[in-house]
Amino acid sequence: MKGIFISFEGPDGAGKTSVLKAVNQALSEQLGEDQVLLTREPGGDRIAEQIRDVLFDDQNTNMDPRTEALLFAAARRQHVVEDIEPALRAGKVVLSDRYVDSSVAYQGGGRHLGIDDIWELNEFAIHDLLPELTVYLDVPSEVGLKRIAQHRSDQVNRLDREKLAFHRRVRQAFLTLAKRHPHRIVVVDADVDLATVIQEVKQLIHSRFPSLLA
Ligand SMILES: Nc1ncnc2c1ncn2[C@@H]1O[C@H](COP(=O)(O)OP(=O)(O)OP(=O)(O)O)[C@@H](O)[C@H]1O
Ligand SMILES: Cc1cn([C@H]2C[C@H](O)[C@@H](COP(=O)(O)O)O2)c(=O)[nH]c1=O
Numbered sequence: 001m002k003g004i005f006i007s008f009e010g011p012d013g014a015g016k017t018s019v020l021k022a023v024n025q026a027l028s029e030q031l032g033e034d035q036v037l038l039t040r041e042p043g044g045d046r047i048a049e050q051i052r053d054v055l056f057d058d059q060n061t062n063m064d065p066r067t068e069a070l071l072f073a074a075a076r077r078q079h080v081v082e083d084i085e086p087a088l089r090a091g092k093v094v095l096s097d098r099y100v101d102s103s104v105a106y107q108g109g110g111r112h113l114g115i116d117d118i119w120e121l122n123e124f125a126i127h128d129l130l131p132e133l134t135v136y137l138d139v140p141s142e143v144g145l146k147r148i149a150q151h152r153s154d155q156v157n158r159l160d161r162e163k164l165a166f167h168r169r170v171r172q173a174f175l176t177l178a179k180r181h182p183h184r185i186v187v188v189d190a191d192v193d194l195a196t197v198i199q200e201v202k203q204l205i206h207s208r209f210p211s212l213l214a
Contacts, residue, residue: 003088007099010137011171012160013144014190022198037087040097042075045082051075056157069107073125109173110166137190141167
């Protein structure tokens with residue numbers, strides 16, 4: 001495919017949405033808004049957004065972890081087919097707020113379902129479509145959760161509310177994935193001020209794709 005696929009990952013409150021906003025703006029100014037697709041998981045298209053509503057419904061506290069893993073993977077499949085692949089075929093830059101590594105970290109690590117089993121489940125969903133670059137924003141779990149509690153307490157979802165131990169397992173799984181895929185996943189220290197993180201991420205994207213953010 002002709003386009004460029006970049007995913008952004010991190011524990012809750014790492015700053016993905018804030019960094020993506022800045023990167024999307026800079027890329028849209030350079031390439032034109034129609035050449036950049038900013039999207040998110042779970043979600044993107046109508047069907048995946050409907051699955052997102054089921055996943056984050058506060059009444060669904062009894063959702064089985066495997067059901068949860070299957071729903072995230074199902075939403076991802078729809079997102080790949082309806083949004084990501086068409087945009088890449090059209091030569092666009094795709095920026096995705098979370099992708100397959102989130103399932104491996106949250107369901108594999110956080111929910112104890114196992115990194116390898118969740119990876120295998122998601123291989124069926126993504127059918128070899130991996131990002132060329134995954135920007136992993138790393139923060140201690142306490143820092144991310146504190147940011148959300150301080151600034152975004154009105155938008156807390158079912159997973160944000162999990163205990164600290166869950167979020168620590170999520171971070172450890174992300175770090176394990178970064179070790180397993182050192183070329184694709186680049187760890188960025190996000191426990192510094194936002195302007196510094198944005199600057200570092202822009203430099204990283206430019207160094208990997210010299211025509212971008214030149
Ligand atoms: N480097 C930073 N330093 C201080 N505050 C930050 C930093 N990055 C983001 N924030 C703040 O932390 C809060 C969460 O940031 P943001 O929504 O970008 O994180 P996120 O990774 O997208 O979270 P989630 O995965 O839960 O959606 C926001 O209020 C944001 O302004
Ligand atoms: C894709 C994906 C996401 N999650 C979790 C991670 C977060 O807690 C929420 C998404 O919230 P955001 O504010 O939109 O980042 O869902 C997950 O557990 N598994 C996944 O595959």
